[in-house]
Amino acid sequence: MNLAWGITGAGHFLRESFEVFKELKHNKPELKVTTFISRAAEEVIRMYGLANELSNISCGSYLEECYYEREQGDSFPKTGRFLLQKYDALIVTPATSNTTAKLAYGIADTLVTNAVAQAVKGGVPVFIVPVDIAGEIESRMPFFIDREICMRCELCPPAQQCPKQAITDQIDLLKCDGCGLCITLCSYGAIRGDLAKLKVRDVDSRNVTILKELMGITVLNHPQKVTGMIKKLEKMQK
Ligand SMILES: Cc1cc2nc3c(=O)[nH]c(=O)nc-3n(C[C@H](O)[C@H](O)[C@H](O)COP(=O)(O)O)c2cc1C
Known part of the structure; x- marks a missing residue:
């Protein structure tokens, strides 16, 4: 199975998202993961001390590359892979409120939002884990x-x-x-x-509601839900 992982610049759910992909790779070494990293994600991943862990998930060979938005030009040619059916699914975790808002309104001007647009157009299932869903969240600074x-x-x-x-x-x-x-x-x-308590803005909650109604997109409320979705996909493929 070939997966695409989109990472955006959220500290919330970041470590949990890495844990999920590390575990997926650990349990299934034959699984291939290409990682698409937004400009902000590149910075935030470094701030949280996770940059060295990327190579354990995407080692750099074909379909296991790390694509940094910073290096991808303005038209993101690599996202054409979704139209060529190279991936079984695209998982965006964590998805910032910024990326969630763009996705809700069909904007595709960043590496990750463009990957989502191409995946939907190519019929590749998309799973999104927004960080700001509702109520209050507690996040490590x-x-x-x-x-x-x-x-x-x-x-x-x-x-x-x-x-x-x-x-x-x-x-x-x-x-x-x-x-x-x-x-x-x-x-x-x-x-x-420290941990900081944050209030989710109403606009972010509304954007998640919009996202849930969009064609080809499934919203998950925690990175841990990704594992179950992959298992379901695998069963469907058998
Ligand atoms: C340390 C740090 C943590 C951040 N965590 C979050 C977060 O949890 N959720 C969020 O929506 N934005 C967060 N941001 C802000 C985003 O990185 C910023 O809005 C960025 O423009 C998002 O771009 P992207 O959606 O293309 O990745 C954080 C920024 C920093 C510096």
Whole structure:
């Protein structure tokens, strides 16, 4: 079975999405996964320390490539593969509220939204896991310096030893690769990656409702639901 995985720039459900694909590959080494990564996803994956895990899922050979939006031009020729029936399904997890909104209104101007458009046109089943569905969600934030705890040490071990030189009086998340070394180096526990409670906007909930009604798209409410959907697809193929 050949799967396409679309990742967008959401911290919420990101680790869970990686866990699901890692487990799928672990249980079925013959499964091929091509990964399509939005510009924002590339940054967010790095911030959460997950960049090195991509190669365990998509090793780089044919139909197991990692396609970064940054490198894909403006017309996304690689998404033509969906019209050529190269994939059994496209799974977008996590799907940001931005991508969900674009999909709800048929916009296809990013790598992942374009992949969805081509997949639907090519009759390839699409599964989307939106992060903002309804109510409140709890999400882990990338690392930050808690200014109330920070002692402003003259020689700050995290700043001195950060392999990415991402720390000054704050953490530059565009440089940070989420390795977590700084957490172990700060004796005061001033560097943290806390859970934050977020309210889902009504517009995002409405977009999910629209998405559920669209042809060829199935909305799942958690990355863990992906495994069951793949099993169902496999049964249907037998
Ligand atoms: C650390 C971090 C975490 C983020 N998490 C989320 C998230 O959980 N949900 C969301 O909708 N946007 C989140 N964003 C914002 C998106 O990355 C941003 O809206 C981006 O434009 C989405 O582009 P994409 O949908 O093409 O990936 C996050 C941004 C950062 C820096």
